Amino acid sequence: MLSELRTAHKVIGVKQSKKVIRDGAAAEVFVALDAEKRVVGPVYELCSETGTKVTEITTMAELGDAAGIDVGAAVVTVLR
Numbered sequence: 001m002l003s004e005l006r007t008a009h010k011v012i013g014v015k016q017s018k019k020v021i022r023d024g025a026a027a028e029v030f031v032a033l034d035a036e037k038r039v040v041g042p043v044y045e046l047c048s049e050t051g052t053k054v055t056e057i058t059t060m061a062e063l064g065d066a067a068g069i070d071v072g073a074a075v076v077t078v079l080r
Contacts, residue, residue, distance in 0.1 A: 014039055017076070025079050026047075030057050031057065033059070
């Protein structure tokens with residue numbers, strides 16, 4: 001699925017991801033393991049509450065690259 005992130009309908013970032021997870025529009029959430037825990041912790045909690053699948057990626061740089069952006073990303077959420 002990581003290779004499909006570039007073309008998938010998605011949102012990038014914690015704030016936008018939290019909104020779509022709460023709205024029930026998230027199909028899968030990708031979280032970078034090297035992101036600050038205080039930043040991604042609320043995303044993990046929301047995913048647990050809503051039953052949204054979480055996939056962990058090693059680095060923010062790898063996740064950002066997979067999503068097609070030039071900077072690292074802590075969270076990328078694929079939309080339903």
